[in-house]
Amino acid sequence: MIEGVLLDVSGVLYEGAQSVPGAPAALARLQAAGLPVRLLTNTTTKPCHAVAEKLQDLGFEVAEDAVLTPATVAMAWLTETGHRPHLLIHPDLREDFRTAPDTGQTAVVVGDAGEYFTYNNLNKAFRLLIEGAPLVALAENRMFRDEDGGLSLDAGAFVRALEFAAGLEARLVGKPAAAFFSAGAAALGCAPESVAMVGDDAEADVAGALASGIGAGILVRTGKYRAGDETLFDPAPTCVASDICEAVDLIIARAGH
Amino acid sequence: MIEGVLLDVSGVLYEGAQSVPGAPAALARLQAAGLPVRLLTNTTTKPCHAVAEKLQDLGFEVAEDAVLTPATVAMAWLTETGHRPHLLIHPDLREDFRTAPDTGQTAVVVGDAGEYFTYNNLNKAFRLLIEGAPLVALAENRMFRDEDGGLSLDAGAFVRALEFAAGLEARLVGKPAAAFFSAGAAALGCAPESVAMVGDDAEADVAGALASGIGAGILVRTGKYRAGDETLFDPAPTCVASDICEAVDLIIARAGH
Numbered sequence: 223m224i225e226g227v228l229l230d231v232s233g234v235l236y237e238g239a240q241s242v243p244g245a246p247a248a249l250a251r252l253q254a255a256g257l258p259v260r261l262l263t264n265t266t267t268k269p270c271h272a273v274a275e276k277l278q279d280l281g282f283e284v285a286e287d288a289v290l291t292p293a294t295v296a297m298a299w300l301t302e303t304g305h306r307p308h309l310l311i312h313p314d315l316r317e318d319f320r321t322a323p324d325t326g327q328t329a330v331v332v333g334d335a336g337e338y339f340t341y342n343n344l345n346k347a348f349r350l351l352i353e354g355a356p357l358v359a360l361a362e363n364r365m366f367r368d369e370d371g372g373l374s375l376d377a378g379a380f381v382r383a384l385e386f387a388a389g390l391e392a393r394l395v396g397k398p399a400a401a402f403f404s405a406g407a408a409a410l411g412c413a414p415e416s417v418a419m420v421g422d423d424a425e426a427d428v429a430g431a432l433a434s435g436i437g438a439g440i441l442v443r444t445g446k447y448r449a450g451d452e453t454l455f456d457p458a459p460t461c462v463a464s465d466i467c468e469a470v471d472l473i474i475a476r477a478g479h
Numbered sequence: 480m481i482e483g484v485l486l487d488v489s490g491v492l493y494e495g496a497q498s499v500p501g502a503p504a505a506l507a508r509l510q511a512a513g514l515p516v517r518l519l520t521n522t523t524t525k526p527c528h529a530v531a532e533k534l535q536d537l538g539f540e541v542a543e544d545a546v547l548t549p550a551t552v553a554m555a556w557l558t559e560t561g562h563r564p565h566l567l568i569h570p571d572l573r574e575d576f577r578t579a580p581d582t583g584q585t586a587v588v589v590g591d592a593g594e595y596f597t598y599n600n601l602n603k604a605f606r607l608l609i610e611g612a613p614l615v616a617l618a619e620n621r622m623f624r625d626e627d628g629g630l631s632l633d634a635g636a637f638v639r640a641l642e643f644a645a646g647l648e649a650r651l652v653g654k655p656a657a658a659f660f661s662a663g664a665a666a667l668g669c670a671p672e673s674v675a676m677v678g679d680d681a682e683a684d685v686a687g688a689l690a691s692g693i694g695a696g697i698l699v700r701t702g703k704y705r706a707g708d709e710t711l712f713d714p715a716p717t718c719v720a721s722d723i724c725e726a727v728d729l730i731i732a733r734a735g736h
Contacts, residue, residue: 339598341632348622348632364644365605375598375605379640387621387636 224418224438224476226410227252228403228431231263231273231289233367233422233445234466236280242444246281248470253283255474258410261289262403262419264396264426266333266360266377267312270294292360292396293318295405296331299358299395305329308355310347310380312336332384332392333360334377344380351388357381361396363426367446397423398430407436418476420469424451424459432457438476440469481675481695481733483667484509485660485688488520488530488546490679490702491723493537499701503538505727510540512731515667518546519660519676521653521683523590523617523634524569527551549617549653550575552662553588556615556652562586565612567604567637569593589641589649590617591634601637608645614638616649654680655687664693675717675733677726679704686712695733697726 229235235245252259261284263273270293274286293315300307300319304326307319311333319331330347351357362378381392395401407414418438421427422445432439441452441459444466452462463469486492492502509516518541520530527550531543550572557564557576561583564576568590576588587604608614619635638649652658664671675695678684679702689696698709698716701723709719720726 335598337598339601341592341594341596344596344636345632348636349629352622352630364646365609372606373609375602375640375644379601379605379644382643383632383636383640386639387632389621 223416224257224473225416226258226260226407226412226418227473228260228262228406228410228417228419228436229466230397230419230421230423230427230445231261231277232265233447234420234442235261235277235282237445238369241280241282242465242467244465244467246283248467249282249284251470251474255477257473257477258412259288260406260409262397262406263289263291264361264363266292266396267314267336269315269318271317272314290402290406290409291318292333292402295395295399295402296358296360297322298405299393300329300331305356307331307358308347308350309333310335310338310343311360312338328355329358330355330384331358331360332377332381334363334366335380339380344383348384348387351384351390357384357388357390357392359392359394359396362392362394363396363423397421397426398433400434403431403434403436418460418473420463420466420473422447425455428459429455429457432460438473440472442466442469480673481514481730482673483515483517483664483669483675484730485517485519485663485667485674485676485693486723487654487676487678487680487684487702488518488534489522490704491677491699492518492534492539494702498537498539499722499724501722501724503540505724506539506541508727508731512734514730514734515669516545517663517666519654519663520546520548521618521620523549523653524571524593526572526575528574529571547659547663547666548575549590549659552652552656552659553615553617554579555662556650556658557586557588560586562613564588564615565604565607567592567595567600568617569595585612586615587612587641588615588617589634589638591620591623592637596637601640605641605644608641608647614641614645614647614649616651616653618653619649619651654683655690657687657691660688660691660693675730677720677723677730681708681716682712685716686714689714689717695730697729699723699726 419431428439676688685696
């Protein structure tokens with residue numbers, strides 16, 4: 223029985239600058255069915271308010287506090303553990319760290335910095351790491367679908383580079399980290415096993431959610447999906463849907479009320 | 480019986496800007512004994528002619544074609560297999576690839592590109608890799624001692640980044656790759672088992688050579704050598720010498736003519 227829903231954003235609700243056909247109405251149907259929804263996006267280039275605004279512009283009814291990003295989880299960790307962040311992130315994301323601690327041990331926080339992944343910026347982070355700073359990875363995705371239509375290097379490549387050189391392991395707070403899915407279930411007010419996660423990334427969204435104890439993982443054939451993705455990762459998706467519209471039909475059919 | 484000699488360069492023939500005391504004369508003694516010599520260095524920022532010139536400036540009698548670098552081995556592989564290189568290397572090294580094939584399948588070649596490891600350059604390489612280009616790593620070192628005295632990110636970090644993102648393994652052509660020692664023996668015109676390798680790196684130079692079938696691996700206590708290094712790696716050095724001068728004495732005593 224599904225009592226709450228986590229939705230990936232890019233590739234599920236929209237592709238590029240266009241909403242997936244029928245997606246705003248599909249989201250509204252979930253809300254009308256009384257199912258709480260949170261949007262779980264691994265974006266590390268946009269602050270939460272910008273994610274919500276983009277969705278609103280595309281016709282989705284979404285509040286800013288329904289959006290959870292890895293920055294949300296990283297901020298909670300920095301605050302709880304008293305770490306001051308050294309940010310290797312896109313400048314647009316800095317606003318989500320504006321209330322971070324400014325004292326305490328330094329932690330290196332890496333997101334998708336894009337063109338800000340210069341040798342000098344990476345080397346500054348490396349030098350902090352070999353002096354003992356922990357490494358927090360907002361994401362470890364290998365690639366993303368870029369604006370020109372091609373696949374491009376994502377933050378995970380740079381996280382691996384720093385891990386290898388400094389001889390340590392990053393603390394991942396983005397998908398597929400269990401911490402992110404747990405934060406999503408907590409925000410829904412649901413037990414993880416009663417939550418469904420919908421995503422276009424068979425590894426980070428779907429296998430990650432299932433491995434973290436989320437009850438159902440639905441893979442959609444939009445966004446970055448490539449034929450056969452559902453066979454590549456363990457656990458396999460609970461089911462595969464053509465798009466968010468079909469996924470919502472499946473969820474409502476299995477809803478707890 | 481030793482019939483040819485491979486020498487590491489930095490830490491064996493010179494340290495920083497100074498030749499190791501007696502090293503130019505030791506090299507001359509090998510040559511006078513009729514033993515062919517090749518210099519096997521893992522530098523990926525200097526072309527062969529610059530390595531030879533630095534040695535000549537320090538008083539060594541060395542021809543440019545006695546210097547073998549990972550670029551030498553990569554060039555041989557590109558030529559043999561008919562691959563056209565896409566170079567992600569320091570511009571100074573480009574001259575060693577000037578006769579590379581300009582047709583055929585593309586191969587991505589990565590060295591220590593330093594500040595040229597920009598996001599855009601890495602992403603261009605990544606896109607070629609996911610289209611099927613093989614990845615050739617000139618080195619996989621984690622870090623190096625930089626000009627400011629601090630440790631800095633080396634090529635290995637960026638090789639790992641590309642391997643992770645593209646889901647493949649690089650073909651390593653620098654030490655300790657067997658291909659590099661084999662190329663050295665071939666350049667000497669010797670069977671590998673009749674060759675001695677002298678180096679200050681117990682792992683990459685000495686254990687690497689022995690694991691590749693080189694007959695003798697001599698560790699010198701200069702350069703990066705630290706007490707006890709000879710006990711850390713398998714295979715253990717054939718013998719340990721205080722410096723290149725003593726290593727040459729040992730080699731000449733066991734020479735085949």
